[in-house]
Amino acid sequence: MASRAAGTYPPVPEPLAHPVVDTHTHLDICTGARLPLGAGEPEPEVRPAEDEEFPSLDFFFDTAQSAGVERIVQIGCDLPAARWTTELVTQQSVQGRTWMLGGAALHPNEAPRLAERGRLDDALTEIESLVASNDRMRVVGETGLDYFRTGEDGVAEQQRSFRAHIEIAKRTGKALQIHDREAHADVLRILREEGAPEVTIFHCYSGDEAMARECADAGYYMSFAGNLTFKNADELRRAAAAAPLDRLLTETDAPFLTPHPHRGKPGGPYLTAVTARMLAEVRGMSEEDLCAAVWKNAETALGSWA
Incomplete structure (x- = not known):
């Protein structure tokens, strides 16, 4: 195993009392198969040192299983990553690995x-083809x-793309998973105008309590990531x-948003366990009950992994 896996990554937490799902991760970036968005260099926290290598897919699978994170949703968010994701989930299914x-x-x-x-239009057409033609692509x-x-000059195209994805x-018939950064009002407005899909998930939920109640009234899921553990995240x-218990999900957004006290290091799906424990603490629930609830929610939202 590369020294990066042993040294740079946070230790694997104790296994959870009940398994959970990482509903949003980027194994293409974690393994170095794909760089982050755009043609630029990876962000500092996901770049290996000169004498280290990216960990393998098996490293992330094994550490996730060890921590009680038994299911993963791999997300590709540009065309090359979307193609890579489609090939990966198909390959894993053929090999009998339904995780x-x-x-x-x-x-x-x-x-x-x-x-x-x-x-943009051709890219949207390809995205639809990739998710429509493969049952393992659920999002x-x-x-x-x-x-x-993105500055003001990019807002119109962002909104057009968002409406097209809806x-x-x-x-x-797939779940919609939303990236919402400093755009809460417009995201909620466009969902109302277009009519949200039956399953709508706010990935890495970043709104306040009032927005959580609005999302709950609309039936949206709210997925919480490692930033829930940050010291300045009281509002989150x-x-x-x-948020209603039956609208909660867990995720990492790995390798980003690594939870406290390992903030700044690259993350992996196994760190969903840290966020799940914080979520249980915040809600005054036992770890087992919280994890059982979010496990059930993930299957209700995304269907069976089998």
């Missing part, structure tokens, strides 16, 4: 770049709006406490 489902979409930051090159996502990295999810923890 993984997949999802694909064009990340909101990708939409303006594609539109500028006149390729259209992550799509949505990101006003943090329609793809409804046509294919209040939202997690307010």
